[in-house]
Amino acid sequence: MLSINDLHSQIDDKKILNGLSLEVNKGEVHAIMGPNGSGKSTLANVLAGRDGYDVTGGSVTYEGQDLLEMSPEERAWAGIFLAFQYPVEIPGVNNIYLLKAGVNAIRKSRGETELDAVEFLALVREKIKLVKMKEDFMSRGVNEGFSGGEKKRNEIFQMAVLEPKLAILDETDSGLDIDALKIVADGVNHLRNEERSIVLVTHYQRLLNYIVPDFVHVLANGRIIKSGGSELALQLEEQGYEQVMREAEAA
Amino acid sequence: MTQAAIDHYLAEHKRLSNNSAGWIEKQRLSALESLGRQGFPSTRHEAWKYTDVRSLLKQNFISVDTDDSTVGAEQMQTIRFPDLDCYELVFVNGHFNSALSSLPASGEAINVSSISTAGDDVRAKIEQYLNQYASTDKHGFAALNTAFLNDGTFIHAADNAQIDKPLHLVFISNKQNSSFIAHPRNLIILGSNARATVIESYIGLDNAEYCTNTVTEIITSEGAHLEHYKLQQESDLAYHIGYLHAHCHKDSRLDSHSISLGGLLVRNDIDTVLAGRGAHVGLNGLYIAGNNQHIDNHTRVDHNMPNTSSDETYRGVLDGKARAVFNGKVVVHKDAQQIDAQQSNANLLMSDDAEIDTKPELEIYADDVKCTHGATIGQLDENMLFYLRSRAIDETTARSLLTFAFADEVIKRISFAPIRERLEHRVVGRLPDASLISEFLQ
Ligand SMILES: Nc1ncnc2c1ncn2[C@@H]1O[C@H](COP(=O)(O)OP(=O)(O)OP(=O)(O)O)[C@@H](O)[C@H]1O
Ligand SMILES: [Mg+2]
Numbered sequence: 286m287l288s289i290n291d292l293h294s295q296i297d298d299k300k301i302l303n304g305l306s307l308e309v310n311k312g313e314v315h316a317i318m319g320p321n322g323s324g325k326s327t328l329a330n331v332l333a334g335r336d337g338y339d340v341t342g343g344s345v346t347y348e349g350q351d352l353l354e355m356s357p358e359e360r361a362w363a364g365i366f367l368a369f370q371y372p373v374e375i376p377g378v379n380n381i382y383l384l385k386a387g388v389n390a391i392r393k394s395r396g397e398t399e400l401d402a403v404e405f406l407a408l409v410r411e412k413i414k415l416v417k418m419k420e421d422f423m424s425r426g427v428n429e430g431f432s433g434g435e436k437k438r439n440e441i442f443q444m445a446v447l448e449p450k451l452a453i454l455d456e457t458d459s460g461l462d463i464d465a466l467k468i469v470a471d472g473v474n475h476l477r478n479e480e481r482s483i484v485l486v487t488h489y490q491r492l493l494n495y496i497v498p499d500f501v502h503v504l505a506n507g508r509i510i511k512s513g514g515s516e517l518a519l520q521l522e523e524q525g526y527e528q529v530m531r532e533a534e535a536a
Numbered sequence: 537m538t539q540a541a542i543d544h545y546l547a548e549h550k551r552l553s554n555n556s557a558g559w560i561e562k563q564r565l566s567a568l569e570s571l572g573r574q575g576f577p578s579t580r581h582e583a584w585k586y587t588d589v590r591s592l593l594k595q596n597f598i599s600v601d602t603d604d605s606t607v608g609a610e611q612m613q614t615i616r617f618p619d620l621d622c623y624e625l626v627f628v629n630g631h632f633n634s635a636l637s638s639l640p641a642s643g644e645a646i647n648v649s650s651i652s653t654a655g656d657d658v659r660a661k662i663e664q665y666l667n668q669y670a671s672t673d674k675h676g677f678a679a680l681n682t683a684f685l686n687d688g689t690f691i692h693a694a695d696n697a698q699i700d701k702p703l704h705l706v707f708i709s710n711k712q713n714s715s716f717i718a719h720p721r722n723l724i725i726l727g728s729n730a731r732a733t734v735i736e737s738y739i740g741l742d743n744a745e746y747c748t749n750t751v752t753e754i755i756t757s758e759g760a761h762l763e764h765y766k767l768q769q770e771s772d773l774a775y776h777i778g779y780l781h782a783h784c785h786k787d788s789r790l791d792s793h794s795i796s797l798g799g800l801l802v803r804n805d806i807d808t809v810l811a812g813r814g815a816h817v818g819l820n821g822l823y824i825a826g827n828n829q830h831i832d833n834h835t836r837v838d839h840n841m842p843n844t845s846s847d848e849t850y851r852g853v854l855d856g857k858a859r860a861v862f863n864g865k866v867v868v869h870k871d872a873q874q875i876d877a878q879q880s881n882a883n884l885l886m887s888d889d890a891e892i893d894t895k896p897e898l899e900i901y902a903d904d905v906k907c908t909h910g911a912t913i914g915q916l917d918e919n920m921l922f923y924l925r926s927r928a929i930d931e932t933t934a935r936s937l938l939t940f941a942f943a944d945e946v947i948k949r950i951s952f953a954p955i956r957e958r959l960e961h962r963v964v965g966r967l968p969d970a971s972l973i974s975e976f977l978q
Binding site: 360367373376382386388 | 917918919920922923924925927928930934942944975
């Protein structure tokens, strides 16, 4: 589904990704952990197509296409979704109309008929239950005045409505209270299936108790330096990144 | 330049005086004198530094002296606000058109009339209120308006009266044999605790070449409340000079919403005097300009008395080679304590060639005063743009949407939904790729 090969990326002259490689197959859940500033959000942004990152080497293939050639919206139409580490507030753009336009843009790109207002509302009602948000949130501007945790839940809600094939969640668990963490994890688990791939960026092993990943990777200095199963997260929790980074250097 | 223009308008005045109204002659002549004295403003005047009216003055506009021009039903349809329950006074090329108009019944409490058709009692009132607080010395165009005064609207609500529906004053200009000028004059006088909603629409048709030189005078007596809207949609070749003067007595309130979308060269002046304790003015403005449009908004609020407040938000969206000017002056006079004055002006520049000159001016002669002001100039927010695109919205739609959201911050401040929604549609219609975002406007 997603194949990242020796990816190098920089902002201005600052190198951030240094030969990063990662394979994600259909239906897999990958967790990416790593120290602050190691390039996790950069990876997520490069995958979603944010401007300002120069890709200086390597390739990214998504469902057989050159992902780096595609605009952000084309990636969304093709089924990629990024839950932002810091979701932006957009006053004046209504949450619900944004989602409706998004759903229909995706459907249109696939040659499907667009949902009418009634069908869309039914979809929203169903999905909003997943994240236990009140419906009146939907009539507000995108994330406008939402608390940190509400913003994160809104990201998961949007993901549920847009039904991506590849979801990249950038620290969606940060800043959540214990109940909200559980709600977000349940939401993600609900969407987990054999068709959908998920890349979870997280600092906390705690999330991985709820969403058990198939693979855990350590990203440091712009590269994946170690990969393993879900037990790797437990090991990191105990030992920190130091040891893994030393091992990688030695190798 | 300005002398040639003065001579032209003096000759015009002579030509028209044969069939002039007569009854208001004294004021007209004294205004003519004022024009001769002060001339027209030039860029040497600080208040007109960025707005050069020479191209306007060169035109030798003449007045349309017959009122037989009219507007077809179909065109009226596009001008009227669909299904808005309101009264309408329609003026075509400067002349009242009674066939197209629908007025409230006039009586003791409410008196609404066009100036050209005013009866003796209304004429007496007009003479009483005309230039009571506004001045022909404001600038040459204000003087010109009074000198050529022959039509417009007189609105009077007696103490405690409420005009039950909005009054929509529609000033339409269409193609004539030669380019022309009209001088609409509106007087809006509210008695104590009276209430009214007035919309002034200025509309140009058929890409006509003309000038609208309009003056509106407002007086709100104690406790009165006026909602005032000005929608400026002149044609691409039109000049528009507008002067609004408001005098607000104790505990009265004026909410002014000024939306400028059209015109080649546009200048709006709004002067508000808060003359009694507890008076409040809200000034909302939106200007959207593209191509070679030039839109200049000058506002001034005088806090003459303690406990008065003003709240101003102006926003602009500029594309192409458009140029805009914003100047917001707030004067807090001596001993006017406990003043709350807020002002902000934000601008979105959509092209490298667009230009804005923005300047807040505060003059404060009292000490217990809360004043804030700020001006910003910027482009669309890249983070917002990326967020929308990552949610499957194509770039063109996303840009259009964010532009609308920016402009809508002003429209949203309109509390009366039927007008807000209709103005929203006019604003959207003015934005690039409007059809893409209609979905967002239900
Ligand atoms: N726009 C930018 N300009 C300059 N440097 C940047 C920019 N964006 C990111 N960086 C730098 O790139 C490095 C990687 O940042 P990134 O946000 O990808 O880290 P991260 O792994 O997500 O960290 P965290 O765990 O704190 O979220 C950091 O050193 C950061 O300062
Ligand atoms: Mg990050």
